[in-house]
Amino acid sequence: MRQFSNTLFGLAFGSALMMKSFAVQDELVGLAVFSVLLSAILTNFMWIRSIGIAGISGLSLVYMKLGGSSLPGTILTVITAVLLSSAVLFAIYADISISKQGEEYKHEV
Numbered sequence: 567m568r569q570f571s572n573t574l575f576g577l578a579f580g581s582a583l584m585m586k587s588f589a590v591q592d593e594l595v596g597l598a599v600f601s602v603l604l605s606a607i608l609t610n611f612m613w614i615r616s617i618g619i620a621g622i623s624g625l626s627l628v629y630m631k632l633g634g635s636s637l638p639g640t641i642l643t644v645i646t647a648v649l650l651s652s653a654v655l656f657a658i659y660a661d662i663s664i665s666k667q668g669e670e671y672k673h674e675v
Contacts, residue, residue, distance in 0.1 A: 585639050590632070628643050
């Protein structure tokens with residue numbers, strides 16, 4: 567599950583970079599890429615995995631600043647947000663499943 571989570575982070579990163587090819591302002595693309603990277607770093611290195619959802623706030627700023635001026639940029643922002651939140655949820659699920667397996671091994675002894 568952790569590998570699938572990191573794959574989703576990679577897809578979100580690629581989606582954020584793809585905004586550059588659809589005439590989205592460079593500042594907004596940079597904010598989207600920074601948000602995805604920050605979310606991936608926080609999710610993978612913090613004990614509390616749900617803190618990685620903080621990257622959604624940067625993507626919501628990108629969505630607000632686009633304001634419908636670029637339909638492909640808006641669609642990519644929504645796709646990036648969905649991929650990002652899915653990646654965080656899968657990381658949380660991976661930790662839960664690992665902790666459940668540890669409990670099973672404790673009770674077997």
